[in-house]
Amino acid sequence: MKTFGELFQAADWKAEKHVPVIECPDGVKAGEPFSVKVSVGKEIAHPNTTEHHIRWISVYFHAEGEKFPYQVGHFEFSAHGESAAGPNQGPVYTNHEVTASLKITQPGTIYAAAQCNIHGLWQSGREVKLG
Numbered sequence: 258m259k260t261f262g263e264l265f266q267a268a269d270w271k272a273e274k275h276v277p278v279i280e281c282p283d284g285v286k287a288g289e290p291f292s293v294k295v296s297v298g299k300e301i302a303h304p305n306t307t308e309h310h311i312r313w314i315s316v317y318f319h320a321e322g323e324k325f326p327y328q329v330g331h332f333e334f335s336a337h338g339e340s341a342a343g344p345n346q347g348p349v350y351t352n353h354e355v356t357a358s359l360k361i362t363q364p365g366t367i368y369a370a371a372q373c374n375i376h377g378l379w380q381s382g383r384e385v386k387l388g
Contacts, residue, residue, distance in 0.1 A: 265370065265380040274301040275379040277314060277369035284388035287362050293329070295369045296354035303353065303373070307344035310337040311353035312372045320365040329367075330357050361385065 270276035280294040297303050297311045304310065313333045319326035332355040340347035353371070368382045 264376045266376075267380050269273050270381065271300045272308070273379075274298045274303045274374050275371065275373050277379060277381050278384040279367055279369050279372040279381055281367060281383065281385060283384075284386040285361065287387050288360050290360045292356055292358050293367055294354065294356045295371075297371050297373075297379075298353065304352050305337060305353065307338050307347075309375050310373070312374050314318065314353065314355055315370045316355070316357055316369075317368040318359065318365055319368060320361070320363040322363070326368060329359055330355070346387060361387070363387070 258291045268276050270278045275297060277295050277297055278299040282291055285291045293316065295316055297315050311334055313329045313331060316329040317326040318329055334351040334353055336349040338345040338347045338350050364385060364387045366384050368380065368384045370378060370380045372378050
């Protein structure tokens, strides 16, 4: 049996449309809020249809030297063009992009995970230093 971590896929987001892209400063001041934006399909657009879409994005912070990461947020996308008229006929589509504001007191790594309804789980990470 595989471990849960072995189910996640990773790649360069510039060449693979499923990888979550983390945008935030490389360095921040301890205790001061900053924004973290996570999106899927930044370089190569990911479909957002009833049949093929991103279901959710989760964001975590793993402080340097700590054993476990902390969940920053879990964001679900519920509208993919479904309607009584049929697939992709609906009036609303959620965009697979989220922004969270957080503050940290230690340097560490922000991790993002995303789930595509067809292609599974994808992950990425980005280090953040204190300045």
